[in-house]
Amino acid sequence: MCKSGSLYIRRFPATVILTGMELQALFFVSLLQTSLFVGAQDSGELDQSRRFPRYRFNIRKDDIFHDTSVIPVDHQVSSFLYKGETKLFFFLHEREQSPLSLTVTPCTSSILWNVRYRHQNDTGKLEDVVSSSGNNSEPPLEEYRGNDMKTFSSETPRPGLYILQVTPLERETYVKLYASLEPGGPHPLRLSQPPKLRLQKRQRRKRLTIRWEPSSVDPHVMHYCLVVNTRRYYSTLCEAQGERSGVSPPDFSHASGFNFPREQAEAHKTELASKAARLNASRLGRGSGGAGGPMHEDIVIGCVGRKTSFTVSNLEHGKVYHFNLFAVNKRTNLSFPYGRTTLKYEPRSKPIGLKDGKVTSVNLKKMDGRATFKFKVGKNSDGEFHLYVMPCGGAVDVELTLKGEIVVPRKQVYGYERFRVQSPERGQRYTLRISAHNPEELRRISAVEVLATTKPSVKFPLPELPEKPQVYEYDSMRRCDSVTVGWLPSPDPRASRYCVFAREDKRHDMENQRPNQCSLDLRLKKNLDFAVMQCQDKIPNDSRAVITQTIGNLKNGRKYIIQITASKSRGKTLSYDLLQVQTKPGCT
Known part of the structure; x- marks a missing residue:
């Protein structure tokens, strides 16, 4: 009888065969147990009076596995097998009332594997399970043929040696092995x-x-x-x-x-x-x-x-x-x-359908800077097809086509643009393509609003701005505490309310004259930087007449940004272009 660590190996009867690989595996298991036993002095597992030297074995689990074919716990290892070659792998289960699982993962070939068991009694002896002819006297605990990851699992396994036999069926392959003591197998697999x-x-x-x-x-x-x-x-x-x-x-x-x-x-x-x-x-x-x-x-x-x-x-x-x-x-x-x-993969995203008179908003960033819209002309048209495009924060390129023919040539839109199509026919399908002007503009755009309708007299929610929505200053009327500005009224007679906002340009942040038109009403209400806000209800008889407004209560020698808005009755608000002014430095 040979004693090695805590494992006993006895001479088996003539009817029992232990292969060289099995002996080698058991030898290394016992050697590893002995090294861990000897090196446990400082961990409190041994009596301090027994002064064994402490040895540190800087050996990776993969190296131990490849030398012994002993599967470690909670560490996946791999082994290479040629076609037709059979290998045995071992796991010594020593814990009472502890679950056990063995997960086998084939790689490039289907495999045949099975798990068998040899009992270890109280004296450390492995009981006879294999006959002299090499045939297994007991059926395997589990057997599988295929190329999927599979797990042999037992909630109450018997202590002893578990032998995993693996054979590739089609070609050479790697096989990955993983042993776990978690109930039901490795948690991620469940x-x-x-x-x-x-x-x-x-x-x-x-x-x-x-x-x-x-x-x-x-x-x-x-x-x-x-x-x-x-x-x-x-x-x-x-x-x-x-x-x-x-x-x-x-x-x-x-x-x-x-x-x-x-x-x-x-x-x-x-x-x-x-x-x-x-x-x-x-x-x-x-x-x-x-x-x-x-x-x-x-x-x-x-x-x-x-x-x-x-x-x-x-x-x-x-x-x-x-x-x-x-x-x-x-x-x-x-x-x-x-x-x-x-x-x-379809590189062109599915077109977004537009409903008559309903605002549609899209996140152009999530669509990689490109969006396509479809609109079908319904019945009871007013004789015109109106649509608007409102990019929120940047510039976009817009093009409108009908059956591949260009209706509105490609045009850059910053802030807001309204388009008109005369005499649309019922059933016609228009295609609107919107794309970011460049990557820099795409980073600035938070969304794009689109609306289309064939009934602009009742379903268009925004007022119409003049062709050139500019605000002018009367230089001759400039004072130290006031400025006078003027603008053309909206061609839409229902745009009956105009508001004037003035805020001091402390940050010099007016990079562009075109304002962000999206959610304008809400943003103006939340903005606390306005020094002056004046509103008036004026409907000039002549659309070419200029509306003027003197803005007072300003500080001398300061720069201000002037913003004029037009509101439609029971509708939304649009802004004219921004204007930068400066009061006189001193009062005479």
């Missing part, structure tokens, strides 16, 4: 509803942005990888990575081990496979694969760390794209599917 992927089209450069919510499980250590392709969904991240870049055996030439015959054989086999792969690659060239199957470089794999968005460029019109999102726990190395969706 999410009832995967998060939804939100797709945001960006028409410029044929881009698409994919967004998602962060993981509710360990969000601080969760990283994300998105797979985009036109072929199919991928069930695992390593499957997509294998098809993207091919499959190459691991390089054991620099691995630290104990130079077992198995390690020497694997190193020699790996060296030969690497030479063959390099030779095939030099012959086949870029875009082809070696022994691991064809490579597909059009598969996009974007790993973005802890970010929750990814932008894909150069999408092709009419193609169907599949999006697979995977989460990777950087602490445990466990990767798992986190969400998926499909989209047929």
Whole structure:
């Protein structure tokens, strides 16, 4: 009998076979337990009177796994298998009344795997389960054939050695293994509803942005990888990575081990496979694969760390794209599917329908600076088709077409513009295209308002401004405490109320004469910077007559911004262009 650490290994009867791999695995489990036992002096697990030296083994879990085939707890490891090769992996379960799960993730080939059990009694002996002929005397606890991630789980497993046997069926592949003592298996794999992927089209450069919510499980250590392709969904991240870049055996030439015959054989086999792969690659060239199957470089794999968005460029019109999102726990190395969706990419967004007399507002930034509207002419028209475009904060380009023919040529609109179309016919469908004038203007625009109607006499809510909505100052009437301004009245007789606002230009912020017309009434009410506000109800008999107003109570030698607004009865308000004035420096 040989005693090694806390595990006993006895000579088995002639009817029992323990393979060299099983003996090697058990030897390293016991060696690891002994090292941890010896190194636990400072943790309080040993009596301080027993003075053992403390040893620190700076060994990664992956190295221990590759040397022993012992699956660690809460750390995903991987192993490479050739087609037809069978490997055994081991997990020694020692906790009483503790759940156990083993998660197996195939990569580029479907696999056949099963889990078997060997009981360890109170003396540490593994009881006989295998006959001399090599046949298993008991059926496996679980068996699976396929290429999906699957988990063997037991809530009340017996202590002992669990043996996982894996065989690839189609081609060489990596297999990822993960052991957990959580009830029901790893928590991330038990999410009832995967998060939804939100797709945001960006028409410029044929881009698409994919967004998602962060993981509710360990969000601080969760990283994300998105797979985009036109072929199919991928069930695992390593499957997509294998098809993207091919499959190459691991390089054991620099691995630290104990130079077992198995390690020497694997190193020699790996060296030969690497030479063959390099030779095939030099012959086949870029875009082809070696022994691991064809490579597909059009598969996009974007790993973005802890970010929750990814932008894909150069999408092709009419193609169907599949999006697979995977989460990777950087602490445990466990990767798992986190969400998926499909989209047929159409670079042109669906036109937005306009209803007669109803204001429609869109966020141009979310539409990547472009929006298309459709309007159908109904019955009972007034003989004209009116529409207005009101960008909130910046400039846009506007074009109106009918059956591909230009009705209103492309024009830049800043602040507000009203368009008229004579004699529209019932059933005609007009197309209005709006786009940001440039990226700088798009950053300034918060929204764009659009209204269309064939009944402007009753459904147009805004007053009509003169062709040149300018405000003029009478220089000769300038004083130290007042200025006099004038403006042309609205051609619309229903625009019956005019208001004059004056505020001191302390910040010198009048970059443009055109004001932001969106929600003008509300903004004027909230603005507390106005030094003067005067309103009057005047309806000149002659639209060419000038309305004048003297603005008093101003400070001498100061600059002011003058704003004139016109309001429609039971309607909204529009502003004339802004005017900058300055009072005289002194009073005589």
